[in-house]
Amino acid sequence: MNYRKAEVRDLDKVSKLFDQYRLFYGKKTDLKSAKKFLVERISKNDSEIFIAENPENEIIGFVQLYPLFSSTRMQKFWLLNDLFVDPDHRSEGIAIELINKAKELVKSTKACGMYLETEKSNVIGNNLYPKTGFKLNTDCNFYEWDSN
Numbered sequence: 001m002n003y004r005k006a007e008v009r010d011l012d013k014v015s016k017l018f019d020q021y022r023l024f025y026g027k028k029t030d031l032k033s034a035k036k037f038l039v040e041r042i043s044k045n046d047s048e049i050f051i052a053e054n055p056e057n058e059i060i061g062f063v064q065l066y067p068l069f070s071s072t073r074m075q076k077f078w079l080l081n082d083l084f085v086d087p088d089h090r091s092e093g094i095a096i097e098l099i100n101k102a103k104e105l106v107k108s109t110k111a112c113g114m115y116l117e118t119e120k121s122n123v124i125g126n127n128l129y130p131k132t133g134f135k136l137n138t139d140c141n142f143y144e145w146d147s148n
Contacts, residue, residue, distance in 0.1 A: 001094065003101050006049035006062065011038050013059040014051060021084035025119075048078075050101040052085070052094045061085035063098040065105060070112055078106050078114035083125070090124070099132045117142065 006014055015035035023029060041047040041064070052061035064082040069075070080102050085094045106114050116134065118125040130136070
């Protein structure tokens, strides 16, 4: 398995996985918009995307992170926003390796850490993240404001 930073040439394949990821979270399929969104993120350097590519050059997983800043720590902080592995390739350690790529990014950018959120119903994720060193923060409340 090859784990590397995604490039523009990968976006047709990554977009298909990204669309599946969105379906997992109850969104409607929209492959065209998924690709447009990812092209913008990469071209504008808004995010970092790492992929898992098998020996047949199929992209079977990805992780996408967004840069943030912590005012109290006065350092960069990363949001691990998207993590998805093709259902046919789950339980092969791919998600763990993608998280390890994210950890390498945090260290190489001298960031103070990363955080993520996932739905309480995401049993797979809620079992995975503690195994990779994430700790559930029960001291904070998470609030959201939606402009729609």
